[in-house]
Amino acid sequence: MKQTPKDSQTSSRRISRRALLLGTVQLGFMGVLAGRMHYLQVDQADQFRMLAEENRISVxxxxxxxxxxxxxxxxxxxxxxxxxxxxxxxxxxxxxxxxxxxxxxxxxxxxxxxxxxxxxxxxxxxxxxxxxxxxxxxxxxxxxxxxxxxxxxxxxxxxxxxxxxxxxxxxxxxxxxxxxxxxxxxxxxxxxxxxxxxxxxxxxxxxxxxxxxxxxxxxxxxxxxxxxxxxxxxxxxxxxxxxxxxxxxTLDVMLQNYVQNRLAGESAAAVVIDTENGDILACASAPSFDPNLFVRGISSSDYNALMKNDHRPLADKSVQGLYPPGSTFKIVVALAGLEAGIIDASTNFYCPGYYEVANRRFHCWKYSGHGMLDVVGGLQHSCDVFFYELGSRVGIERISAMAERMGIGVKHDLPLSAVATGLAPTKEWKRANQNKDWLIGDTINASIGQGYVLASPLQLAVMAARLSTGRVVTPRVVRAVDGEDQPSGLGESLGIAESSLRAVRQGMFEVSNNRRGTAYGARIIAEDMRLAGKTGTSQVRNITAAERAAGVTKNQDLPWNRRDHALFVDFAPFEDPKVAVAVVVEHGSGGSSVAAPIARDITLQALCKGDPPLDAYPAKDRDWVAQQQERLRALRPQIDLDAKGRA
Incomplete structure (x- = not known):
C-alpha cells in the first residue's frame, strides 16, 4: 500500500527520535568508558605502577x-x-x-x-x-x-x-x-x-x-x-x-673438662656452684656424646650405639636425672626438726639398730646400732634410726616445706633442656596422684631420702650452697648476653636460725673430718680448704625380710643396674665457703667409697682453679692422685688464646 505524505513524516520523526536516543546512549557509554579509563590510567596510575613493580621485584x-x-x-x-x-x-x-x-x-x-x-x-x-x-x-x-x-x-x-x-x-x-x-x-x-x-x-x-x-x-x-x-x-x-x-x-672450660673426665667410665653427674653468686661452674653428665655428629647428620650406626648404651649418654643426668637423695636428705630433716623446735643441738635419740612403728621394723644401716646420738652425731654417722625418730616427730608437711626451701622439689629456671622439678611429697600429693592416704611408713622412708622423695644433682648442689651461706642461692648458667651482665644468683636470707645452720654444718664437717665420719677417707687435709660433706646411698630395689634374715646381698654381687646409687654433697672451705658440689653415681654402690672421692677431687680442682697440691690429700692417696692428675692433664683441651675475650 502506498504511504501518504503524512505517514512518511510520522515515520521520519520516529526514526529521528530513535537515532537521537541511540546516539545519546552511545555517547553516555563512551563517557563512562572514558571516565573509567581516566580513573585507571591517571588517578590510579601510581597504584598500578607499584603493583607492576612488585610483580617484577622479589625480596x-x-x-x-x-x-x-x-x-x-x-x-x-x-x-x-x-x-x-x-x-x-x-x-x-x-x-x-x-x-x-x-x-x-x-x-x-x-x-x-x-x-x-x-x-x-x-x-x-x-x-x-x-x-x-x-x-x-x-x-x-x-x-x-x-x-x-x-x-x-x-x-x-x-x-x-x-x-x-x-x-x-x-x-x-x-x-x-x-x-x-x-x-x-x-x-x-x-x-x-x-x-x-x-x-x-x-x-x-x-x-x-x-x-x-x-x-x-x-x-x-x-x-x-x-x-x-x-x-x-x-x-x-x-x-x-x-x-x-x-x-x-658461667661454666669454666677447664673445670668442666676435668669433671667430665673424672666421671669417665661411670653413669654419673656432677654440679659445682659458686656459693657467692649462684654461678654454675661445672655441670657434667657422663657418659657424653659428640654434638658435632648431629650438626653434620649423625649416621644410623652412631645413633643406635648411643640409644643402646645402658649408661644413657644422651640424657643430661645433672638436671634431668631424678634420684632418691638417700642420706643426703638428712640435712633437710635435721633443719626441719631444729627449726620446728622438735630438737635442739643437745637432743639425743637412742639407736639400737632398728626402729619399730606400726608393727614394722625399719633397720639402720649399722645392724648393731649407734647408741645415743645428738643431731651432729646423727649426721656424722648417718644414723638411720636417729632420723626415723626425728622424721616421725616432725611430720612430712614440715619436712617437705623445708625441702622446697632448700631447693628440692623446685624447678630452677635455667635455659637447659627438661630441667626436672623433683619431688618433696606431701599428704595431699599422695591423695591427688595415687588416691591413697599418707602412712607413717611413708614419713619414715622420706626421713632418710627414700620412698617418694626425688632430687636432681642440680637440686642437691643448690641445697649444699644454701646451707653453706644461709641465703637463697639461685643457680644461673648464663653470665652475660651481648656483654650485658645477668642478675646474680645470691638471694636474700633463708630465714633459718643461725644456730640450726651451724649444727647441721658441724655435722657435715664431722662426716669428712672425724675419724669415725662416713667420708673420712675422702677428706681434704689442707687446713684452708677442708670440706664439709654428706654421704648418701639410695636403694633401687626392695630388700625382703627373707633376704635380710639370710644376709643382704652385697652390691658387688648384684647386676650393675640393681646396685645402689652413690651420692655425695659438700661445700668448701668450711670456714669461708666458696663452692658447693653434688655428685651422683648411678649404681655406684656406696656414697662414701665411690661418690665422696670424686666430689673431693672436684672440690679441690674448683678451689685451686687447676691441679691442687698433692699435700692437700691424705698421704695414702697421693700416689694414685698424682697418676690421675697426669692422665687427666693429657685430656685437657688445647685452648686458642687468640680466640678468648670475644664474648
Missing part, C-alpha cells in the same frame, strides 16, 4: 649469623666456622643423574646424600639451588671448581656452619643445632620466615634450643629482579640482618 631473606657461646673466661664452646658445600640447580644441570654421577667420580660423596639431594630437587622449583654435599674439604672444592664446565648446574660455595670445638664436654648443657623440621615448625605459633629457608639450622636441645631467639638474630633481605617464571635476573640492593647475640656462660 629474598638473608640468613643471620648465629651468635656464639663462650665460657666464663671468653673461651668459645659453640662457634661458627667456614664450611664448603656443593649445590646444584636442576634446570641448569640437564640430566641430573649424569651430572651427579660425574660429581661422585670426582670427589667422595655419600650415596645417601645424593638420594636426599634428588628428593629435595623434586620438591623444589627447578631454578632453586639444592645442597648436594656439605663440609667438603678445600681440595675437593678446588677439584669441583676446576671442572665446573663439565658439571652443569653445579656450584661450589662457602658458608658458616656450627662447630663445637670441645666435643663432648658441653654436649648436654650447650646442646646442638640441626635443620628445621616439620615438628619444629608445628611447635611455633607464628614461625619466623627465616625458618622456611631450606636447611636453615636452629637449636635442638640445651642452651642452643632454649636461647634460640637470642642466638638466631634477625634475617636480612635482598631485593632481586625476577623474570616471569621467578628466576633471579639481577640483585638490586641488600639490607644486612642483625647477628644473633653472643652468650657468655
Amino acid at each position: 629474598r631473606l638473608i640468613p643471620p649469623t648465629r651468635g656464639e657461646i663462650f665460657d666464663r673466661n671468653g673461651i668459645p664452646v659453640a662457634k661458627n666456622e667456614p664450611a664448603y658445600r656443593i649445590t646444584m640447580v636442576r634446570e641448569d644441570a640437564g640430566d641430573v643423574d649424569v651430572v651427579l654421577d660425574k660429581l661422585a667420580e670426582l670427589i667422595p660423596i655419600d650415596p645417601t646424600d645424593i638420594e636426599r639431594a634428588k628428593t629435595e630437587m623434586k620438591r623444589s622449583a627447578p631454578f632453586l639451588p639444592v645442597t648436594v654435599a656439605e663440609r667438603v674439604s678445600w681440595e675437593d672444592i678446588s677439584k669441583v671448581a676446576v671442572n665446573t664446565p663439565s658439571l652443569p648446574g653445579i656450584t661450589p660455595e662457602v658458608g658458616l656452619s656450627r662447630a663445637y670445638p670441645l666435643d663432648q664436654d658441653f654436649a648436654h648443657t650447650v646442646g646442638y643445632v640441626g635443620p628445621v623440621s616439620d615438628y619444629d615448625l608445628s611447635k611455633i605459633e607464628d614461625p619466623d620466615p627465616v625458618l622456611m629457608i631450606p636447611r636453615f639450622q636452629i637449636g635442638k636441645i640445651g642452651l642452643e634450643n632454649k636461647m634460640e631467639d637470642a642466638l638466631r638474630g634477625s634475617a636480612g633481605s635482598r631485593r632481586v629482579e625476577v623474570n616471569a617464571v621467578g628466576r633471579v635476573m639481577r640483585e638490586l640492593d641488600r639490607q644486612p640482618g642483625t647477628p644473633g647475640a653472643n652468650v657468655q656462660l
Whole structure:
C-alpha cells in the first residue's frame, strides 16, 4: 500500500527520535568508558605502577649469623666456622643423574646424600639451588671448581656452619643445632620466615634450643629482579640482618673438662656452684656424646650405639636425672626438726639398730646400732634410726616445706633442656596422684631420702650452697648476653636460725673430718680448704625380710643396674665457703667409697682453679692422685688464646 505524505513524516520523526536516543546512549557509554579509563590510567596510575613493580621485584631473606657461646673466661664452646658445600640447580644441570654421577667420580660423596639431594630437587622449583654435599674439604672444592664446565648446574660455595670445638664436654648443657623440621615448625605459633629457608639450622636441645631467639638474630633481605617464571635476573640492593647475640656462660672450660673426665667410665653427674653468686661452674653428665655428629647428620650406626648404651649418654643426668637423695636428705630433716623446735643441738635419740612403728621394723644401716646420738652425731654417722625418730616427730608437711626451701622439689629456671622439678611429697600429693592416704611408713622412708622423695644433682648442689651461706642461692648458667651482665644468683636470707645452720654444718664437717665420719677417707687435709660433706646411698630395689634374715646381698654381687646409687654433697672451705658440689653415681654402690672421692677431687680442682697440691690429700692417696692428675692433664683441651675475650 502506498504511504501518504503524512505517514512518511510520522515515520521520519520516529526514526529521528530513535537515532537521537541511540546516539545519546552511545555517547553516555563512551563517557563512562572514558571516565573509567581516566580513573585507571591517571588517578590510579601510581597504584598500578607499584603493583607492576612488585610483580617484577622479589625480596629474598638473608640468613643471620648465629651468635656464639663462650665460657666464663671468653673461651668459645659453640662457634661458627667456614664450611664448603656443593649445590646444584636442576634446570641448569640437564640430566641430573649424569651430572651427579660425574660429581661422585670426582670427589667422595655419600650415596645417601645424593638420594636426599634428588628428593629435595623434586620438591623444589627447578631454578632453586639444592645442597648436594656439605663440609667438603678445600681440595675437593678446588677439584669441583676446576671442572665446573663439565658439571652443569653445579656450584661450589662457602658458608658458616656450627662447630663445637670441645666435643663432648658441653654436649648436654650447650646442646646442638640441626635443620628445621616439620615438628619444629608445628611447635611455633607464628614461625619466623627465616625458618622456611631450606636447611636453615636452629637449636635442638640445651642452651642452643632454649636461647634460640637470642642466638638466631634477625634475617636480612635482598631485593632481586625476577623474570616471569621467578628466576633471579639481577640483585638490586641488600639490607644486612642483625647477628644473633653472643652468650657468655658461667661454666669454666677447664673445670668442666676435668669433671667430665673424672666421671669417665661411670653413669654419673656432677654440679659445682659458686656459693657467692649462684654461678654454675661445672655441670657434667657422663657418659657424653659428640654434638658435632648431629650438626653434620649423625649416621644410623652412631645413633643406635648411643640409644643402646645402658649408661644413657644422651640424657643430661645433672638436671634431668631424678634420684632418691638417700642420706643426703638428712640435712633437710635435721633443719626441719631444729627449726620446728622438735630438737635442739643437745637432743639425743637412742639407736639400737632398728626402729619399730606400726608393727614394722625399719633397720639402720649399722645392724648393731649407734647408741645415743645428738643431731651432729646423727649426721656424722648417718644414723638411720636417729632420723626415723626425728622424721616421725616432725611430720612430712614440715619436712617437705623445708625441702622446697632448700631447693628440692623446685624447678630452677635455667635455659637447659627438661630441667626436672623433683619431688618433696606431701599428704595431699599422695591423695591427688595415687588416691591413697599418707602412712607413717611413708614419713619414715622420706626421713632418710627414700620412698617418694626425688632430687636432681642440680637440686642437691643448690641445697649444699644454701646451707653453706644461709641465703637463697639461685643457680644461673648464663653470665652475660651481648656483654650485658645477668642478675646474680645470691638471694636474700633463708630465714633459718643461725644456730640450726651451724649444727647441721658441724655435722657435715664431722662426716669428712672425724675419724669415725662416713667420708673420712675422702677428706681434704689442707687446713684452708677442708670440706664439709654428706654421704648418701639410695636403694633401687626392695630388700625382703627373707633376704635380710639370710644376709643382704652385697652390691658387688648384684647386676650393675640393681646396685645402689652413690651420692655425695659438700661445700668448701668450711670456714669461708666458696663452692658447693653434688655428685651422683648411678649404681655406684656406696656414697662414701665411690661418690665422696670424686666430689673431693672436684672440690679441690674448683678451689685451686687447676691441679691442687698433692699435700692437700691424705698421704695414702697421693700416689694414685698424682697418676690421675697426669692422665687427666693429657685430656685437657688445647685452648686458642687468640680466640678468648670475644664474648
